[in-house]
Amino acid sequence: MGVTMDGTKQQRRGNTRQRIQDVALELFAEQGYEKTSLREIAERLDVTKAALYYHFKTKEEITVSLFEDLTQPIEALIEWGRQQPHTLETKQEIVRRYSEALAGAEPLFRFMQENQATVRELRIGDTFKDRLRGLRDIIIDPEAPLVEQVRCVSAMFTLHAGMFVMQDLEGDPGKKREAVLEVALDLVTQAHRGAHGTE
Amino acid sequence: MGVTMDGTKQQRRGNTRQRIQDVALELFAEQGYEKTSLREIAERLDVTKAALYYHFKTKEEITVSLFEDLTQPIEALIEWGRQQPHTLETKQEIVRRYSEALAGAEPLFRFMQENQATVRELRIGDTFKDRLRGLRDIIIDPEAPLVEQVRCVSAMFTLHAGMFVMQDLEGDPGKKREAVLEVALDLVTQAHRGAHGTE
Amino acid sequence: MGVTMDGTKQQRRGNTRQRIQDVALELFAEQGYEKTSLREIAERLDVTKAALYYHFKTKEEITVSLFEDLTQPIEALIEWGRQQPHTLETKQEIVRRYSEALAGAEPLFRFMQENQATVRELRIGDTFKDRLRGLRDIIIDPEAPLVEQVRCVSAMFTLHAGMFVMQDLEGDPGKKREAVLEVALDLVTQAHRGAHGTE
Amino acid sequence: MGVTMDGTKQQRRGNTRQRIQDVALELFAEQGYEKTSLREIAERLDVTKAALYYHFKTKEEITVSLFEDLTQPIEALIEWGRQQPHTLETKQEIVRRYSEALAGAEPLFRFMQENQATVRELRIGDTFKDRLRGLRDIIIDPEAPLVEQVRCVSAMFTLHAGMFVMQDLEGDPGKKREAVLEVALDLVTQAHRGAHGTE
DNA sequence: GATGAATGAGATTTCATTCAT
């Protein structure tokens, strides 16, 4: 990995920060935040622990930086969603785009989902929950019956589940993602109809 | 030590094991498994760390014992489910009972959900996933279209989400639980119909 | 040291806390607080670093405990002084007793004097300065001319200096201490006369 | 970098060495030598740590340079003193001039006084003690009775104390300094008389 | 005259665990 024909470590200059982030995310997602020590990250990168501290002030800051870099798509999505009319089509589009965003930042979401207890203390936790709430508030109609609101949350959660739990369902991954998306779309559609009639 | 007449330290004899489990679960759920040290548990109980080791061989064993005690209802549910015919009614009843089981062991599930990364390494993780898979296989029809299978998983996941994420929806907790259950029931019902026609 | 005829470590039971304090004070006085690592203390005692943490929560706490144990004589002296009339004899007696107190806790005072910068941050610093101020306020007459007040402070400082700086004056230690005491007594006597006339 | 027109970064060229010394001394005096890291110094100067190493080979060398620059007045004083006759007037003049020298290099002396433990290892420590001994030997008469010798040391120490401990005496700083000087002068005068009669 | 990137050594602290009593 990253070793060239002459055996030297190529690409080592100028991208260490990025490499730290990559390895950290990978290990955090794989083994959990607490189980992943800076020693381990450093060893994988073949640098010293102190090098990590040159690039990030604390372990927490590594994590924060991961969030900042990777939650931008969601941020953008919320922004977009806010400016659309609250129609069924918008909601469906949100679900579709959210599904994509999740797929694009799978390890981060996996990390978050599997380390909630940790993330919660990480002061970024709130920020992120806020964002999700933002999304939710776009597809949820606060006037709608409670059941329909639940259906919307369920839709989003189905997408999350799609990333992990569904993995051990049989079937082609692509098809599975489609199926998950379909279920989620159905849920918001039902929610919308339940709230506004079949329009 | 062992004072009795005034009742303060009464009830302390013979149930320490239980008390350890209670406090451990509480702290694990609240702060996460890794963040909770045996020192902390011992301090809350006003005993020494060594006392914990009289009752449990390792920290892991405390956790395992929690699972063993608390997953019996699920175990029983699966057993019951296996002996029923695979009708819609059975599936609905499974969902209903699962919902109750979750409510009855909330902290444990919360602990599991928020510490997946940890639980996974805990060798109990598999056991538990196996159980959930057992449940799933009862409400899922393996011949059914993929979308309907997803719908079933989504139903179960909706119940999970109901415990935590939905908490910050507005509304009376009782009503919320009902709404969650309704959505989950809808999902398995739709799944069933989608697989077998409207019968 | 502490090794008996059969060569085993005698007295190792029950007095580790004390031994930690002894060694710590010795090293702090000899090399300075910051230069003395817990590793070093532990090694000298032939225990592990973790053993130190069994007895003291932090490095700072070791220091605090040293102060608490060793400043009691001063405390007592102040208490005594407060209840005496503000006569010349009292002041002289204070100086005499203070001189003794200093001699009895030499390493601690040496540590304090040579590590003021550190001690200041140690939150015990204030406490100690308060005590010294307490002493000062007994021998100083706040109405007296400034010069006489200075003379009193100078008396106390002379005693301090006596412990360290004077060490490299030639002469028998006992005689030196006497000489130092005499100078200090002269100073408070002059101060008293300067303020109240030769009475 | 190197901006000039607006004056902000002006004067930054060519005097970095000086600025390092200033900030270092300030921080050393304020927080102690060990507690002050090169990172901190660099940050205050808005340069990198490496820049410090362009100007000084080690942290110790920064300190040494401070001493060299700031102890020259004392050096000169000793030289002057050596060539004077050992009369009372000379001794008084030495005390006066020493008092001034102290005032002119307050932070350095404060640093020295509060970090003796550190300074002692700094190999400059000896040098400095040597100098102070030099001074002492001028005002002390080695044939004089021990008490009178102590009085002389006490005089010098009173001047030191004047810088710090006396600070929290009430009164105008200028007057306090005068008072301190007066006490010190008294002490050498008494010492001289005690040794040679009232001449 | 300085920076960016890194290192090696070491500090304090915490943890799960053990065992004699």
Next chain:
DNA sequence: GATGAATGAAATCTCATTCAT
């Protein structure tokens, strides 16, 4: 049924220092 004393391993973090550019 528990405690008191300790350990070994490891974690996070900091520091002075180096060196190619």
